[in-house]
Amino acid sequence: MTGAGPMSGAPRSAGATVPPIDAHRSPSHAAVPSLRRGTPAGDDVLHLPVVIVGAGACGLTAALTLSDEHVDCVALERDVVPSGSTALSSGFVPAAGTRVQVAAGIVESPADFAADIRDKTHGTANEPLLQAYTEAIAPALDLLQARHGLTFELLDGFLYPGHRVRRMHALPERTGSALMGALQRAADAAGTYVLTQSHVCELWCDEDERITGVGYVRPDGTIERLRCDALILACNGFGGNAAMVRELLPEMKDAAFGGHAGNDGSAIAWGQALGARLADMGGYQGHGSWAVPQGALISWAIMMAGGIQINARGVRFHDETQGYSEAAVHVLQQPGALAWNVFDTPLLALGREFPDFCDAERAGAVRECATLEALAALIGCDVSVLEATIADRSDRSDRRALTAPFYAIKVTGALFHTQGGLDIDPDCRVLRTDGTPFPNLLAAGGAARGVSGNAVWGYLSGNGLLSAIAGGFIAARTAAALVAQGTSTGETR
Numbered sequence: 001m002t003g004a005g006p007m008s009g010a011p012r013s014a015g016a017t018v019p020p021i022d023a024h025r026s027p028s029h030a031a032v033p034s035l036r037r038g039t040p041a042g043d044d045v046l047h048l049p050v051v052i053v054g055a056g057a058c059g060l061t062a063a064l065t066l067s068d069e070h071v072d073c074v075a076l077e078r079d080v081v082p083s084g085s086t087a088l089s090s091g092f093v094p095a096a097g098t099r100v101q102v103a104a105g106i107v108e109s110p111a112d113f114a115a116d117i118r119d120k121t122h123g124t125a126n127e128p129l130l131q132a133y134t135e136a137i138a139p140a141l142d143l144l145q146a147r148h149g150l151t152f153e154l155l156d157g158f159l160y161p162g163h164r165v166r167r168m169h170a171l172p173e174r175t176g177s178a179l180m181g182a183l184q185r186a187a188d189a190a191g192t193y194v195l196t197q198s199h200v201c202e203l204w205c206d207e208d209e210r211i212t213g214v215g216y217v218r219p220d221g222t223i224e225r226l227r228c229d230a231l232i233l234a235c236n237g238f239g240g241n242a243a244m245v246r247e248l249l250p251e252m253k254d255a256a257f258g259g260h261a262g263n264d265g266s267a268i269a270w271g272q273a274l275g276a277r278l279a280d281m282g283g284y285q286g287h288g289s290w291a292v293p294q295g296a297l298i299s300w301a302i303m304m305a306g307g308i309q310i311n312a313r314g315v316r317f318h319d320e321t322q323g324y325s326e327a328a329v330h331v332l333q334q335p336g337a338l339a340w341n342v343f344d345t346p347l348l349a350l351g352r353e354f355p356d357f358c359d360a361e362r363a364g365a366v367r368e369c370a371t372l373e374a375l376a377a378l379i380g381c382d383v384s385v386l387e388a389t390i391a392d393r394s395d396r397s398d399r400r401a402l403t404a405p406f407y408a409i410k411v412t413g414a415l416f417h418t419q420g421g422l423d424i425d426p427d428c429r430v431l432r433t434d435g436t437p438f439p440n441l442l443a444a445g446g447a448a449r450g451v452s453g454n455a456v457w458g459y460l461s462g463n464g465l466l467s468a469i470a471g472g473f474i475a476a477r478t479a480a481a482l483v484a485q486g487t488s489t490g491e492t493r
Contacts, residue, residue, distance in 0.1 A: 035273045036204045040213040040225035048074050048193075049483040050476075051214055051228040053200050053267075054235035056084025057465060058445030060183040060194070061140065061472030062232050062479075064148055067190040069480040074193040074226070075234075076200050076216050078262055083180055084236075085260045085417045085446060086468065090299065090356065091176035092155065093169045093469060094462035097138040099145070100152050101167060108165055110134040117451055120162040120323070120460040124453035126279070132426035133451055133470040140473035141169060148186035150179075157350070158304050160461035161323040168462060175355050198224075203231070203270055209432075210439040229486050230440040230479040233430070234472060237418035237446035238265030239284065245415065248281050251329055251456075254337070256290055258297060258414040267447035271422040274441070277433045279449040283419035285459045288327025289341060290414035296360035298341060298409055300324040300461075302351050306399045307343035308390070309411075311335060314381030315389050321396065325459035328413030340379050341409040342390070344402045360409070369406045378408055417464055419450035428475035440482050444471025 050066055052059045055077035066073045075082075095101070096113035114134040117125055144150040152169040160168060171178045187194055195216075201223065202215030213227040238244040240263040246253045268278065288309065289298040303309070303320040309327070311317050311334040318330040331339045343351070348366070351357040360366070369375035372390070376383035393399050422430050422443045429437035430448075445468040452458040 034202050035270070036202050036215075038204060038206065038212070040204055040215065040227055042225075045213070045225045045227055047227040048072050049229045050232065050479045051076065051226055051230075052232045052234050053214070054084065054233070054445070054447075055082035055194050055196070056234065056445065056468065057086040057179065057183060058468035058472040059232070059234035060187055061144070061469050062234055062444070062476040063192045063194065064144070064183070064186055064190055065140075065473050065476035066480060067192050068143065068147060069477065071480045071483055074195055075187075076198040076214070077194060077196045078199040080196055082184060082194065082196065083177070083260065084262065085464065087177045087180045088258065088260060089176035089416075089464065090297070090354070091170055091174065091179035091465070092462050093137070093141060093152075093465045094163065094167050094460075095137040095141050095169055095466075096134065096167055098141050098152070098169065100141075100154055100169060104154050104166065106154075106165055106167070108167070110138065112165070113167060116162055116164055117460050117463070121451070121453035121458035124455075124458060125451040126449065128426045129424065129449070130451045132474060133466055136474050137466055137470040140469050144186070148190065150182045150186065158301050160300065160304065161321055162460045173355065174353075200235075205274070208439060209274065211441050230442065230482045232472075232475045232479055233267045233270070233422070233441070233443040233447040234445050234475070235267050235447050236260075236263045236265070237421060238268055239263040239415050239418050241265040248420075249284055249415070249418075251332070252284070252286065252415045255286070255328065255332060256292075256295070256412055256414040258287065258290055258295075259417045263417060263446060267443065268421055271430065271443075274438070275432055276438070277423040277431050277435070279420060279423040280452070280454045281420035282454040283450060283452045283458060284325075284456055285416045285419060285452070285464055286325045286328025286456050287414050287416055288324050288331040288339070289411045291360050291365040292338070292410055292412050294360055294363045294365045296363060296365060297356055298360060298365070298411060299351060299354045299357050301354065302341065302343050302347050305347055305350055306402070307341055307347050308399075308402070309339045310342050310379060310381075310386070310389060311339050312380055314376065314379060314386040319395060323457065323459065323461070326457040328415070329456055331411065331413035337412050339411055341411055342375070342402065343407050345405065345407075348407050365409050367408045369404075369408060371404055372406070375406045375408060417446055419452040419459060419463065419467075420454070421446065421448045424448045426474075427478040428471055429478060442475040442478055444468070444475045
């Protein structure tokens with residue numbers, strides 16, 4: 001019952017008010033959440049075993065996993081409708097060893113998947129977390145499909161950069177918004193509490209740094225509070241915080257931001273206030289195919305299947321098969337921070353298999369050029385230079401020659417989401433600066449470090465949703481174990 005249920009009618013703590021917030025928009029730069037000592041008190045303060053901050057793919061996966069474990073929880077979501085970074089993505093999830101993959105005749109192990117991530121990051125991904133995520137993602141997807149009705153299928157016809165086998169899972173709709181919709185429907189069916197328009201602004205802890213509760217702002221400005229036995233931060237990264245991007249990702253300071261505005265770094269600010277360790281703060285997912293002026297993501301499948309990127313001078317400037325994340329930096333280094341995706345009729349047909357591409361085409365992003373001369377005029381380059389560029393396949397022997405008519409999309413580089421954050425162990429427990437875990441504070445998804453290392457080139461396609469879904473699955477199981485342990489020792493509040 002998203003945004004409803006007993007939680008929506010919870011009494012409010014007396015005298016706790018702040019200025020009202022806009023219920024229809026997440027602030028792009030949230031204030032640092034306050035850290036309060038003690039335990040939220042009062043007869044009107046409810047208790048739930050687990051509180052989850054954020055109801056994106058990570059938070060909803062955690063909530064559904066806790067439901068399967070018969071542990072009550074609530075996911076607190078700042079927006080009117082849960083969306084987050086997932087709804088803005090393609091919704092593709094990499095996994096090795098799922099029932100769907102086995103049914104397709106593909107036999108591989110989590111170790112095979114981990115090897116591809118290890119290769120992409122040049123061995124810089126956190127090894128214990130890498131093993132935990134690649135081992136957890138297949139069981140997580142299988143449970144979402146078997147118990148909660150999500151119908152995953154394997155993408156076919158091409159491989160994303162760095163993936164040696166077909167392991168990218170998607171719903172039939174092939175959009176992140178469809179994935180979020182399916183998770184929300186599953187949460188509704190499971191009776192999981194998802195309280196929307198609830199912007200968490202307080203974190204409560206005792207003298208032992210054990211989380212005791214949270215406070216959250218409602219649309220009218222009042223603050224409501226909850227007590228809990230474990231807290232999962234499944235909320236955000238910092239891609240929407242311009243100051244943090246300038247400081248930590250200077251090469252992206254002028255890039256378009258294609259992510260969710262809720263990525264304001266508040267989870268990181270919480271961690272710093274508590275004394276948590278941060279990790280991989282230079283890691284992020286960029287994308288070198290953000291259509292302008294439409295502001296739309298163009299599938300990299302076209303590049304992997306033979307499309308090329310050309311700058312204003314009519315020349316290619318990087319190997320497109322290395323990955324769309326690092327392509328963002330390459331594109332931003334071109335004249336005007338722009339490039340053109342160039343492809344032909346068979347690749348246009350491939351692009352039209354993706355709803356996001358179709359939306360961009362309807363918005364006027366795709367330009368048709370009947371001849372090479374027309375394409376050169378569109379780009380503004382010398383036709384002889386362009387002719388040589390299209391004919392040269394010396395560094396991509398697998399690429400066939402493009403033929404007229406040509407199609408072109410003007411693009412820039414964009415920042416989508418960050419891959420650094422709170423340092424966590426393989427159980428998703430947040431770590432202090434000395435490397436020891438907090439008693440009952442967990443993090444995953446955008447709030448925590450991922451498995452992409454500390455640079456843009458370490459991002460393997462799908463790593464964001466890998467961290468969100470595998471991390472939410474693991475964090476929920478850890479929280480359930482903490483709750484069970486507390487129940488057996490009489491420590492629950």
